[in-house]
Amino acid sequence: MDKVKVGIIGVGNMGSGHIGFVKNIPEAELVAICDIDKAKADAKAAEAGCKAYYSTDELFAAKAVDMVIIAVPHYSHTPITIQAFENGVHVLCEKPIAVTKSDAQKMIDAHAKHPELRFGLVFQQRTNEAHKKIKKLIEGGEFGKIVRVNWIVTDWFRSQSYYDSGTWRATWAGEGGGVLLNQCPHHLDLFQWFFGLPVKVRSSVSIGKYHDIEVEDDVNTYCEFADGSTGNFITSTGEFPGTNRLEIMGTRGRMVFEDGVIRFRRTEEDVNHFCRTTPESFPSMTTWDIEVPYKKDSGNQHQNVVAAFVKAVLDPKAKLVADGEEGIRSVEFGNAMLYSGLKHEDVAIPMDTAKYDAMLQELIKNSKFVKKEAKAAIVDMSNSY
Structure with missing residues (x-):
């Protein structure tokens, strides 16, 4: 060929x-x-x-x-x-x-x-040079043991007019979800690509908090990982100007990625070791403020x-x-967030897919989107962020 x-x-x-x-x-x-x-x-x-x-x-x-x-x-x-x-x-x-x-x-x-x-x-x-650099820093152990991660992704502002532009938009039957399924799949993928999947999530999910829609437009999720570290993932389509800020706290300092800049405040030694060995009650430690260089995206x-x-x-x-096999992880992450928020309970990962499917089918049954309209609308639905 x-x-x-x-x-x-x-x-x-x-x-x-x-x-x-x-x-x-x-x-x-x-x-x-x-x-x-x-x-x-x-x-x-x-x-x-x-x-x-x-x-x-x-x-x-x-x-x-x-x-x-x-x-x-x-x-x-x-x-x-x-x-x-x-x-x-x-x-x-x-x-x-x-x-x-x-x-x-x-x-x-x-x-x-x-x-x-x-x-x-x-x-x-995943081809973004900054994201590749962060991935390399994590895998190289530059942050020490990661103890907490926060990702605020609220720069997805959408108007009511956006949602009104198609009968399929922001409906359970037409789209299957809101901000988690439409706007955030890349960030959910990057989150698990960087840190792996958590083993438990607890979410606060708001349906139509900022818009007249039947799906989620505001999500705040707390995560627990198998190694004891924790995380938060926050997203919304109702905030302006919004934020896109990733913070990684490790035992060798804090990294913040925002506005295209990777900043790393590196500690002189491992924080856990320092905590257990210093004789001081209110100690401080030397740190270096570093702007991490990375090559700019091309093409x-x-x-x-x-x-x-x-x-x-x-x-x-x-x-x-x-x-393709990797895609199931971000979908499971998003499904777990949504189920947790709508059912008001902790969700373990791997999750019970039968329970999620049953919940979604119930939501679809009551969806405003009429399925017979789907064929007529289908071409306009294609990946419209």
């Missing part, structure tokens, strides 16, 4: 963006656009110089593609991914992998039956993910930015 034949399924906001990404990769050839909106599919296919398809059945029956980029509404990720694997097609899926942990597991199980195929996720934030992060995936299709030994 000299070039990878690529099809894009769903040409809403993100799917349309992927057209340009694919065309900028020499090893890739965009051969198919697939969307149930025939007019949009035809227009995008004409623009891209490729063939239009109007259903995944039609696309896969044509045997035209080696890989697909799935950029459709969240609920459709699971069935289309499974269908692709069953037809021998590699899958790069937009975030989140699925709405629920159980649906994510179905995708992973389907992939396990076809290990010769590649399965990746568009977690482009488009989304395109970097697509390029890495194309390379991996051509070379089975090449690594993906994010393997």
